[in-house]
Amino acid sequence: xxxxxxxxxxGYRLTPxxxxxxxxxxxxxxxxxxxxxxxxxxxxVAGVDRSTVYRTLELLESLxxxxxxxxxxxxxxxxxxxxxHHHLKCRVCGKVAELPEESLEVLSKTLRDQYGFIAxxxxxxxxxxxxxxxxAESTKH
Amino acid sequence: xxxxxxxxxxGYRLTPxxxxxxxxxxxxxxxxxxxxxxxxxxxxVAGVDRSTVYRTLELLESLxxxxxxxxxxxxxxxxxxxxxHHHLKCRVCGKVAELPEESLEVLSKTLRDQYGFIAxxxxxxxxxxxxxxxxAESTKH
DNA sequence: CTGGGTGCAAATGGTTTGCACTTCT
DNA sequence: AGAAGTGCAAACCATTTGCACCCAG
Numbered sequence: 001x002x003x004x005x006x007x008x009x010x011g012y013r014l015t016p017x018x019x020x021x022x023x024x025x026x027x028x029x030x031x032x033x034x035x036x037x038x039x040x041x042x043x044x045v046a047g048v049d050r051s052t053v054y055r056t057l058e059l060l061e062s063l064x065x066x067x068x069x070x071x072x073x074x075x076x077x078x079x080x081x082x083x084x085h086h087h088l089k090c091r092v093c094g095k096v097a098e099l100p101e102e103s104l105e106v107l108s109k110t111l112r113d114q115y116g117f118i119a120x121x122x123x124x125x126x127x128x129x130x131x132x133x134x135x136a137e138s139t140k141h
Numbered sequence: 142x143x144x145x146x147x148x149x150x151x152g153y154r155l156t157p158x159x160x161x162x163x164x165x166x167x168x169x170x171x172x173x174x175x176x177x178x179x180x181x182x183x184x185x186v187a188g189v190d191r192s193t194v195y196r197t198l199e200l201l202e203s204l205x206x207x208x209x210x211x212x213x214x215x216x217x218x219x220x221x222x223x224x225x226h227h228h229l230k231c232r233v234c235g236k237v238a239e240l241p242e243e244s245l246e247v248l249s250k251t252l253r254d255q256y257g258f259i260a261x262x263x264x265x266x267x268x269x270x271x272x273x274x275x276x277a278e279s280t281k282h
Numbered sequence: 283c284t285g286g287g288t289g290c291a292a293a294t295g296g297t298t299t300g301c302a303c304t305t306c307t
Numbered sequence: 308a309g310a311a312g313t314g315c316a317a318a319c320c321a322t323t324t325g326c327a328c329c330c331a332g
Contacts, residue, residue: 008332011286012286012287013285013286013287013330013331013332014331014332015286015287015288015330015331017287017288018287033321034321034322035321047288047289048288048289049288049289049290050321050322051288051289051290051322051323051324052287052288052289054321054322054323055287055288055323056287070211074321075321075322088252088256088258088260097256097258099252099256103248103251103252103255104248106247106248106251107244107245107247107248110244110247111229111240111244111267111269114244115229115238115240115272116271116272116275117229117238117267117269117270117271117272117275118269118270118275119229119267119268119269120267120268120269120270121269124267126252126258126260126261126265127260127261128252128258128259128260128261128262129258129259129261130257130258131256131257131258134257134258134259152311153311153312154305154306154307154310154311154312155306155307156305156306156311156312156313158312158313159312174296175296175297176295176296188313188314189313189314190313190314190315191296191297192297192298192299192313192314192315193312193313193314195296195297195298196298196312196313197312215296216296216297
């Protein structure tokens with residue numbers, strides 16, 4: 001079922017603003033900040049307001065159609081149908097590498113078995129040192 | 142070496158404000174928000190300003206004496222000598238359980254071996270469903 | 283036609299900054 | 308003495324909210 005239909009099914013209206021926001025989130029592979037999204041929406045719908053973008057994101061998130069995460073200290077959003085994945089963010093150079101979902105499956109199982117905790121294994125951000133920077137770091141002294 | 146000495150060694154001054162802030166972070170086991178910390182500092186140093194608290198936290202964090210993390214969408218700080226641990230945060234009831242550092246060691250090793258990535262395995266927050274809520278969730282329908 | 287959704291403008295809350303004054307060292 | 312640190316007030320920035328109008332169903 002498309003997002004549009006999900007919205008309708010739950011009794012929400014499908015306004016031009018929402019259509020455009022969903023559309024952008026669909027086609028934009030990257031993780032957008034609310035502001036970046038607003039900038040794009042502005043070009044397609046004259047006169048949109050930031051508050052509409054925020055309100056829509058909040059709605060979509062509550063419906064599980066959009067995932068909110070934090071990268072670089074900023075909030076980013078992306079469509080939830082994208083393959084789930086995680087990030088390895090380098091504390092030094094700031095580069096972000098992707099990590100397939102499976103990598104955390106062992107952990108997920110451990111938490112479930114030992115603690116009865118069902119972890120949301122979506123879109124984790126793990127900070128640390130990337131290969132390049134860790135090498136630089138260790139040869140420094 | 143005590144925090145006080147670390148500050149001095151790096152050429153920073155040891156003011157009453159800083160002394161009190163360090164003291165509170167030392168004795169307070171919990172994770173404090175900047176505001177909660179400010180409230181406590183206020184009682185011991187008349188006329189402190191929030192900005193001083195923020196500036197001090199920034200300094201201490203940059204020296205690695207204090208760790209900043211995000212829980213419940215709020216920024217929290219704690220003294221970095223506390224045993225490293227992680228959190229399991231329930232998305233439904235909001236309760237936070239602690240998780241010993243070792244639990245993530247397998248993951249840490251995997252990342253190092255497969256990606257050459259040295260993860261900062263300090264103070265992670267994993268969101269999901271706690272045993273109680275996950276049970277409630279599954280019996281709901 | 284009617285209530286959900288929007289734009290607007292103003293408020294919010296947490297954090298940062300410029301500046302003159304104070305205080306460690 | 309002199310730079311580092313502070314308090315104060317104002318600025319900031321992302322996000323939220325109240326309200327009157329508007330349009331999707």
